[in-house]
Amino acid sequence: MRLSRYFLPILKETPSDAQIASHRLMLRAGMIRQASAGIYSWLPLGYKVLRRIEQIVHEEQQRAGHIPLLMPTIQSADLWRESGRYDDYGQEMLRIRDRHDRDMLYGPTNEELITDIFRSHVQSYKDLPLTLYHIQWKFRDEVRPRFGVMRGREFLMKDGYNFDLTKEDALHSYNRHLVSYLRTYERMGLQAIPMRADSGPIGGDDTHEFLVLADTGESEVFYDSQITDLKFGDRAIDYDSHDACRAVLEEFTSRYARTDETHDEAEFAKVPEERRRTARGIEVGQIFYFGTKYSEPMGATVLGPDGTRSPVHMGSHGIGVSRLVGALIEANHDDKGIIWPEEVAPFQIGIVNLKQGDTDADAACEGLYQGLKSRGLDPLYDDREERAGAKFATMDLVGCPWRITVGPRGLKNGVVELTSRRTGESEEMSPEAALDRCAQIFAGV
RNA sequence: CGGGCUAUAGCGCAGUCUGGUAGCGCGUUCGUCUGGGGGACGAAAGGUCGUGAGUUCGAAUCUCGCUAGCCCGACCA
Numbered sequence A: 001m002r003l004s005r006y007f008l009p010i011l012k013e014t015p016s017d018a019q020i021a022s023h024r025l026m027l028r029a030g031m032i033r034q035a036s037a038g039i040y041s042w043l044p045l046g047y048k049v050l051r052r053i054e055q056i057v058h059e060e061q062q063r064a065g066h067i068p069l070l071m072p073t074i075q076s077a078d079l080w081r082e083s084g085r086y087d088d089y090g091q092e093m094l095r096i097r098d099r100h101d102r103d104m105l106y107g108p109t110n111e112e113l114i115t116d117i118f119r120s121h122v123q124s125y126k127d128l129p130l131t132l133y134h135i136q137w138k139f140r141d142e143v144r145p146r147f148g149v150m151r152g153r154e155f156l157m158k159d160g161y162n163f164d165l166t167k168e169d170a171l172h173s174y175n176r177h178l179v180s181y182l183r184t185y186e187r188m189g190l191q192a193i194p195m196r197a198d199s200g201p202i203g204g205d206d207t208h209e210f211l212v213l214a215d216t217g218e219s220e221v222f223y224d225s226q227i228t229d230l231k232f233g234d235r236a237i238d239y240d241s242h243d244a245c246r247a248v249l250e251e252f253t254s255r256y257a258r259t260d261e262t263h264d265e266a267e268f269a270k271v272p273e274e275r276r277r278t279a280r281g282i283e284v285g286q287i288f289y290f291g292t293k294y295s296e297p298m299g300a301t302v303l304g305p306d307g308t309r310s311p312v313h314m315g316s317h318g319i320g321v322s323r324l325v326g327a328l329i330e331a332n333h334d335d336k337g338i339i340w341p342e343e344v345a346p347f348q349i350g351i352v353n354l355k356q357g358d359t360d361a362d363a364a365c366e367g368l369y370q371g372l373k374s375r376g377l378d379p380l381y382d383d384r385e386e387r388a389g390a391k392f393a394t395m396d397l398v399g400c401p402w403r404i405t406v407g408p409r410g411l412k413n414g415v416v417e418l419t420s421r422r423t424g425e426s427e428e429m430s431p432e433a434a435l436d437r438c439a440q441i442f443a444g445v
Numbered sequence B: 001c002g003g004g005c006u007a008u009a010g011c012g013c014a015g016u017c018u019g020g021u022a023g024c025g026c027g028u029u030c031g032u033c034u035g036g037g038g039g040a041c042g043a044a045a046g047g048u049c050g051u052g053a054g055u056u057c058g059a060a061u062c063u064c065g066c067u068a069g070c071c072c073g074a075c076c077a
Helices: A021-028 A044-063 A077-083 A111-121 A167-187 A225-229 A242-253 A321-331 A359-374 A388-398 A408-412 A431-441
Strands: A032-036 A039-042 A074-076 A094-097 A103-106 A130-139 A154-164 A192-196 A206-213 A219-224 A257-259 A276-291 A301-303 A309-311 A313-320 A349-353 A379-382 A402-406 A416-420 A426-429
Touching: A021 A032, A021 A321, A039 A044, A044 A130, A044 A154, A044 A167, A044 A321, A074 A077, A077 A103, A077 A111, A111 A130, A111 A154, A111 A313, A154 A167, A154 A321, A167 A192, A167 A206, A167 A242, A167 A276, A167 A313, A192 A219, A192 A242, A192 A276, A206 A219, A206 A321, A219 A225, A276 A321, A313 A321, A349 A359, A349 A388, A359 A379, A359 A402, A359 A408, A359 A431, A379 A388, A402 A408, A402 A431, A408 A416, A416 A431, A426 A431
Parallel strands: A192 A257, A349 A379, A349 A402
Antiparallel strands: A032 A039, A074 A103, A094 A103, A130 A154, A154 A313, A192 A206, A206 A276, A219 A257, A219 A276, A276 A313, A301 A309, A402 A416, A416 A426
C-alpha cells in the first residue's frame, strides 16, 4: 500500500481519554475511533490487524477439527427464558424490543442458540463428537467500559461449543481446546498462560483462563515462574488422541498458576519461594466444561448405542479476538509506538523514501515495493512529501516489524538499510539482497 | 451502581473565579527555502464555546435542567 493513497489518520498528540498504552497507541496510529462509550469503529489499519488475528484463530480452530458457522447477533429472549438465564444475566445484557413488542437481545454469548441448533438437528450418538464455533460480535453492557478495545461493550469473540456423549469425551474436548489455544496464542507471538479460574455466569465445573502478562492487566495473577519457560512450539499433535491432549494439559497446568479469584495462599506457599511470582494479566480466552447445564433444561439429547436417550455433555470456549489487538500492543510496544509480531503485523515491511522526488530514490523504492509484493509480502510504502523524521516517526508508531530505508546517500553506494523495529538494529545491503532477506524473514509466517 | 470530574477549531489546551466582539500549540491548505529522526519563513482556512431554559443592556463566563464522555471503586471476557 502506498501511504499517500491509504487512509491512516495518525495523531501526533495523545487523546486525553486514553489511559493505557494500547488504547493510546491504537488511537494515535489511526486504528480505531470511538463511536460511543466502549464502542469503536475499526479504521483500516486496525481492521487489518483484527482480520489477521481472526484468520489465525480460524486456522487453528479448523486444525483442531472444529467446524465454523455463523449465528446472529440479535437473539430472541425465548431461548434465554428456556435456559433460565434471561432473568439471571442482569443489566449486562442489552435488551431490545422489536416492532411487534417481542423481547429480543443483543447476544452476550451463544450457548442457547447453539444448543437450539444442535437439538433440532442431532439425534444420534453417531453424530458425536461435534464442536461448532463462530467468530461474531457480542455485546455486554458494561457499567464502565474502559481501556479502549480491551474492555469495550461491543467486542469480537470466537466462541465454540462442544457436544459429546460422555463426560470423558467432553473432557477430551476441553483438553483439545486447551492445546489448540496454546498454539493459537503462540502463533500470534503471545505467551498466554492457562490459569485455573472462576466460572462466572457461564457456570460449570472445570475452567481455565488464558492470561497474557502485562502491567496493565485487570487481574492479579500468581504463578510458578517455571511456567513461563514452557513453549508449545511447533510440535505435531494428534487432536483426536485423548492421551496426547491430556499430556499437554498436564504439562501446562501442573504448576501453580491462578488468578486472584481462585488464588490459594497455602497452595502457593508450596512453590519454592524464588519461583513465586505475582503479576498482572490480561484475560484473552477461557475454556469451560459445564456438562449438561444447558442440554438438560433445553432438551439437547441423543440416543446412545444402547437405545437410551441422554443429555449431551457440553463445554464452551472463547477467545477475545478484538481484545487480543489491545493485549498484543500491551505486550509489544515502546515509547515510540507499536512493535507488531511478524505474524499479525498489518503491514510487514515499511519502505521509507528519504527524498521523495529524487529520481534514484523514487525508482529504488518503486522497485522494492513491487518486489516485495511479487514475493507475496504486504509492504507499506511511505511515498508522502514528508521529511525523513516524520516518516520514521510514522513507521515507528504504526509498528511495521521491518523497515527498508532508501535515500540518495546510500544509493550512491548501491545500498539500502534494513532495520528491525524490535531491536533497532540496521544492516546495509543491496536492494535485491533486502528483498531476499524480507522473503526469508517472513517465509515461516 | 456509589464517589469525583470534564465538555471551547480535527487533536491537546488557555480563557470561566472578577460577564463586555474567542485565543495558543499541533494538524490542515497555498508559496518559498529545505531534505538521514516529527525543519524554517510567509500567507490562509477552520469554532451557533455539548444542549435547553433563565438572570442581564450584554453570557464561553452566573443559575437551573438535560445529554455525552472520562477517572476511582464495586462488576466484568
